[in-house]
Amino acid sequence: MSENKGEIKKMMIILSKATLENVYAAFVLANGARMEGIEAEIFFTFFGLEAVHKRK
8 A cells, every 4th residue: 555645635825915926826826736636725815805806
């Protein structure tokens, strides 16, 4: 029985600022994780929510 210790299974990315650089980096990291089979989630803080707000 082989065990893969240290294998990453989940990733949480915290988006705390809605600047273009931070938003782009968060989505690139999440996409890369999913391509490797890692479960990825993005948590938007109050200021990070401006990234997905229609008016912005």
